[in-house]
Amino acid sequence: MTKLSVNINKVATIRNARGGSVPNVAQVAIDCEKFGAEGITVHPRPDQRHITINDVFDIKSKIKTEFNIEGYPSPDFIKLVKEVKPTQVTLVPDAPDAITSNAGWDTKINFQFLSDLVDEFRSVGIRTSIFTGTDTEIIEYAAKTGTDRIELYTEPYATLYPKDAEAAVQPFVEAAKVAKRLGLGINAGHDLSLENLNFLYKNIPFIEEVSIGHALISDALYLGLERTIAAYKNCLK
Template identity: 60%
Template structure:
């Protein structure tokens, strides 16, 4: 059976709060309840313009996240300082420019290898597990290994986009990347556009999957199903027999 953990990205809850101002819905209360409902981690992705999760939110969340706290983001100096202050269990490095609407590609670890090595060394010196957001390309997996990262997170939007038309073809590069990760000793995460429609097959087919980070689809499903039932269904989708 899959032992993959579910980390819930709560950015969309902050987006809803920010649309009206004030503090409703409260992201700290949401994180507490999501963990109570069975999620095994909380993910946030603060951006420089603070259009959803704010830096203050990250600080307020740290005392209540008793599962695993994963902070995603582009490693500018402000982000690095925040992570080193808050000390999450995991930091996930994403190559987003500040104006990006959402994450839309992984790192080029060949081009940016020296830069990533420097950033990762700072986090590892502080005892923080590191992960690199990566396209499902074997050459990038091998290059990621040279950065010193502990894990990679596969960018799964291409899988989600082609799942309905041909799920076998859609999953193939992710299986290949996962096998390469196992070969070089990198642990494996995944995220972006995973949903109740496509999650179980992904978890079943991709070897060595440790964690998925899911936000948009999960929060959208919660509008219809309720948050507790939604977390239960996503956990159930991960509890599949692996091939």
């Protein structure tokens, strides 16, 4: 079964636009869990422009599902993750000022750096996932780091999907097959939506987790959070 992890960064963005605690980010995490999400994802950034450090600790103390913290492994990020001890840490090669994630790691160039991080997080019982593209060599080097999983960066799939769904998904199918052969768990995320999620799932049914935030929170403005989560979970059948 492919699990749905809801990225709640955008909820924090709305709250921070006015300050205060409306909407309540931790309560949204609890409600996502109640409505059927199997995981909660956050991506704290150095400027805390959406998810804050306090949010991370608050959410961890209140949810029962899997908790995934993603981000660039700066010293502060590493310290935070080791203190919080989420179910999973997803390592993303974001610049501090990046609006959103826009590329996977070059695992060949960053092999030793990533290997050391994987060892560090796994030594305290945290599952690791490395954000990658579909290049076979990149995935092979990811496997050599000892990581538990990779997360396939799906923005290229989402961009091409409306024009040619088969061409859009094919590199991801091949990448997933390579990852599976190497013993890696496979996650996927970025620009996945109600429009394109089911086609990805049907072609790669052994994906373990999809992490979805922007589209899901946007859909919830019209459908409500409970109906939206149900609709996304229906795409994973």
